[in-house]
Amino acid sequence: MCALHRTKIGISIQGTSIYLDERTLMLSESVVKKWKISTNQSLMLQHGSFKQEVKIVPFARTHILRMNPALAARLGLHQGATLCLQYRASRQTLRLGPLIGVMVSRVYASSVDKPFGAMTAFCNEMTEACRQFGAQIFFVTPDELQADPQSINGHVYSHDQWSKKSFPVPNVIYNRLTSRKYESLANVQNFMKDVKARGTQIFNEKYLDKTEVFDALSKDPSIHIYLPESYLFKNYQMLKSMSSRYSTLFLKPITGSLGKGIIRIEKHPGGSYNCQFTNAGGVRRKEFDSLPALFTALSGKLKSQRYQLQQGVELITAEGRPVDFRALVQKGAQGVWTITSVVARIASTQQFVSNIARGGSLGNVKDTLGKSSLNALQRVSVYGKLRKASLDIAASIEAQIPFHFGELGIDLAVDSQGRVWLLEVNSKPSKDDNTPLSEQKIRPSVKQIVQYARFLAKY
Secondary structure, eight states: OOOEEEEEEEEEEOSOOTTOSTTEEEEEHHHHHHHTOOSSSOEEEEETTEEEEEEEEEESSTTEEEEOHHHHHHHTOOTTOEEEEEEETTTTEEEEEOEEEEEOSOOOTTOSSOTTGGGHHHHHHHHHHHHHHTOEEEEEOGGGOOSSOSOEEEEEEETTEEEEEEEOOOSEEEEOOOOHHHHTOHHHHHHHHHHHHTTOEEESOSOOOHHHHHHHHTTOGGGGGGOOOEEEOOOHHHHHHHHHHOSEEEEEETTOOTTTTOEEEEEOTTSOEEEEEEETTEEEEEEESSHHHHHHHHHHHHHHOOEEEEEOOOOOEETTEEEEEEEEEEEOTTSSEEEEEEEEEEOOTTOSSOOGGGTOEEEOHHHHHHTSSSOHHHHHHHHHHHHHHHHHHHHHHHHHSOSOOSEEEEEEEEOTTOOEEEEEEESSOOSSSSSOOOSSSSOHHHHHHHHHHHHHHTO
């Protein structure tokens, strides 16, 4: 195997040197000597999709790569950037990077402090993580994407401000589009198809819907233990059949999030039914004398939205409030699934769903289990079961669904017997409301994303 040399290098942009033009770079003499880089022949400089032959001139500054402003502009580089530099003598290539692009839904041009709205803090955190790890990052909206691009106009944070620059097509793209509408746009789909064909890695490349997840996981026998009975809701006969087996059912919009639009159906001993509907104002309750009457009331909703009909799992409670659990499972520097965090989500007193957007709160898993009705032995075993289920489900999603994911939010329930059940898998886990806050400037979850991008780009 041919030797690969690598180091972190600072970028210096200078336009007055007699040595510099668009095809000449000045590199620290110590690096040139250590790597035995020839200064008498051209090397191929690569940065993302950018490739150009360059000559190397050694100079005295330590761990610096100097270039002229025109070349820096083509690479999207700014003064003082810190990147990884790789040299492979057998191929005479000098790779600078990795270059990471993040697709975000929109930019608020009038907001200097928060150009990406609620996502701005996360974008700042990603930028700082890339600076520490020696990577370059930019953020791009659907408006800037097109088929077969030669370059991309993106937003970058440098010297305490956001600006717009042109970049080569990146080594890796992280899809943080938070709307299915944006993700399904023809220009976005064509862009992703074309850059993937040219070697760019894209992860979290699509939203998952509930039917897709449960149908895929049902093909894996090792996962059946976690799966409540669950179907795409189609007709009255299906509702009748499920209600004969379970006293509680859930109807969940297959593309829903944040607990919106979930319907809880509870059968009373006398044959009547209680329905609870989540809406903007909280929970609305309605009684029905019979199953046909209930179905008639629901049929209007079925025309405008597809629902997953699911066996109800009676969640454990903490101090009388329903609890479920969110595991954030990510890939990192080694490219394998690991658990970054597991948190308890405790429903508010007015809700049957635990989403933070619905007034729920976050809790430490062990503390929350300690307040539950589970016995001491169950509490110990449940913690391990939650972690095992998270990794099992992530691996199965990867095996059964032919798209690339680098992180998944996996929502799990625990019943009164201590059994773990899957509620939902989210391929765009929230970056603000479900991640435990830390006093560290950069959360472990953000570092994992950057480390995984470096792994994919082979840096």
